Amino acid sequence: MRLAKAILNEAGITLFGEGATVTEQMIERMRSMNLGPVYIEGASVPKRPLEDELSMLDARFRGSEGEPHMETLKRLLKEHIQSLYG
Amino acid sequence: MDIHQIRSQIEQLDSLPTIPPVVRKLLGTIDSPKLSLSEIGGFVSKDQALTARLLKMVNSPFYGFPGRISSVSQALILLGLSVVKGMLLGVSVFEMMEKTMVGLWEHSICAAMAARTIANKKGLGEPEEVMVSALLHDIGKVALKIRFVEKYESALSIAEKEGVPIRNSEERIFTVSHAEAGGWLAQKWNFPKTLLEPIAYHHRPNLAKHAPIQTAVVHLSDILVRARGVGFAGDDLVPRVNNRVWDCLSLSESDIRDTLMVIEDAVQEAEEIIV
Numbered sequence: 001m002r003l004a005k006a007i008l009n010e011a012g013i014t015l016f017g018e019g020a021t022v023t024e025q026m027i028e029r030m031r032s033m034n035l036g037p038v039y040i041e042g043a044s045v046p047k048r049p050l051e052d053e054l055s056m057l058d059a060r061f062r063g064s065e066g067e068p069h070m071e072t073l074k075r076l077l078k079e080h081i082q083s084l085y086g
Numbered sequence: 087m088d089i090h091q092i093r094s095q096i097e098q099l100d101s102l103p104t105i106p107p108v109v110r111k112l113l114g115t116i117d118s119p120k121l122s123l124s125e126i127g128g129f130v131s132k133d134q135a136l137t138a139r140l141l142k143m144v145n146s147p148f149y150g151f152p153g154r155i156s157s158v159s160q161a162l163i164l165l166g167l168s169v170v171k172g173m174l175l176g177v178s179v180f181e182m183m184e185k186t187m188v189g190l191w192e193h194s195i196c197a198a199m200a201a202r203t204i205a206n207k208k209g210l211g212e213p214e215e216v217m218v219s220a221l222l223h224d225i226g227k228v229a230l231k232i233r234f235v236e237k238y239e240s241a242l243s244i245a246e247k248e249g250v251p252i253r254n255s256e257e258r259i260f261t262v263s264h265a266e267a268g269g270w271l272a273q274k275w276n277f278p279k280t281l282l283e284p285i286a287y288h289h290r291p292n293l294a295k296h297a298p299i300q301t302a303v304v305h306l307s308d309i310l311v312r313a314r315g316v317g318f319a320g321d322d323l324v325p326r327v328n329n330r331v332w333d334c335l336s337l338s339e340s341d342i343r344d345t346l347m348v349i350e351d352a353v354q355e356a357e358e359i360i361v
Contacts, residue, residue: 008145008154056315060324062249069332070324076339077313080346 004039050085057081087237089261095233096267097274102182102232108133109178112171113275126167127159130174139177140170165214168278172218175275179228186231189318192353194221196316199352200307203345208335210299212280219284220304224319226268226285227252230260245321252320253289264320265289291328302331310345316353 007016007030015033016026022040030038048056057077064070100110108130131137137158144155144165155161162170176194183191201220205213231238237259244255253263260267269286277285279296284304287293294301305328311317313324337345 053315057313060313060315060322062323064324064326067326069327069329072339073309073313073324073327073342076342076346080314080343080350084350 002040007035007038009033009035050082053081054078087260092234092260092262092267093270096226096229096270099229099232099271100275104182105178106133106136108136109174112174123162123167124159127157127162130158130170136174136177140174143173143177166212168281169212169214169218171275172215172222172277172281175225176218176221179222179225182228182232186228187318187320190224190227190320192317193311193319194224194317196311196314196349196352197221197223197304197307199348200310200345201303203348204303204307204335204337204341205300207337207341207344208299208303210303215278215280216284216300216303219281219300220307222272222281223268223285223288223304223308224264225271226264226266227320229267229271230256230264234260242320249323250321251323251325263289289325291331299334302328302334305331306335306337307345310342311349314346314349314353316349 003016003018003020003022006014006018009015015035016030020026057074061070061074064074099105100113112126112130130140140158140161141155144161155164158170165173180191183194198217198221202213202217205216210216227238230241238256241252241255241259244250244258245252248255253265256263265286265288269282272282272285280300283294283297284301287301288304288308291298291301291305308319309325309327312319315322
């Protein structure tokens, strides 16, 4: 488990660098330091099945069918969402 | 409803106890040459909790401002008074946003990140200012909901039952939409036109005279975030993109894909920022 982003203190000094391996000791230190969010490497798992996401996309674009720019946006959104599911 | 009465109620938003006195006072100031940035910095710094939230926000890797900002004065020098004013307001209304409309904060943060990305791609001189105007573009919704709770619930209910955009149901009830309400606030708070117009005209970008590009960026950012289905802005419809905005920004498909990826990152981080 590695840090996806460096952790800085309020003065902007790096406490733990990006890519650092997260150890149990480090987690204990982080807890005691009252830091902000900690980001760990790795793709997040999409919350909904792809089919649901795509049907919700259709629903959001209802009423704008036939509009060339909206069709372009919808296609890009669809490709984007599909890419999130590998 | 009488529009003057609505405006008067909306303009009293900054008298709410949730707005810190420092922000309330700052919103009343104009960019006066009599006040130096360090004087304003010293004045804001008296509120330690607010200062800590501001510094946390500007130093967050999420916002990615250049360099490290360790004081309010430094933030003022690097970002300018209007950006700092907007961000202080943003951190102050965060709780109000969350309590008045669940999901509006996520929508606003993601729109802010999308706007900054597009502003950078278009080489705009003040991407942080565009970001702040996107962060606050729906502040009129907060104001309307807080001032007219039951009537705004009716507007939300109409939008849901009839499948119409929230701005249409707002206009039916209040005769104005959240965009006009936000514009009134921005005017009262002496925001520059570059912040005021994107807030007031993000649904009617053709009306922007002083900041048409900034307004176009916020218009498109709002649409992209809604299209991705992030957060909740009052209805689940994607507004149609204005043709002139589309032509004026002339973003490539690659630019739009990049912006969608930024929104994706922002979705995951929106809940963690500031709080």
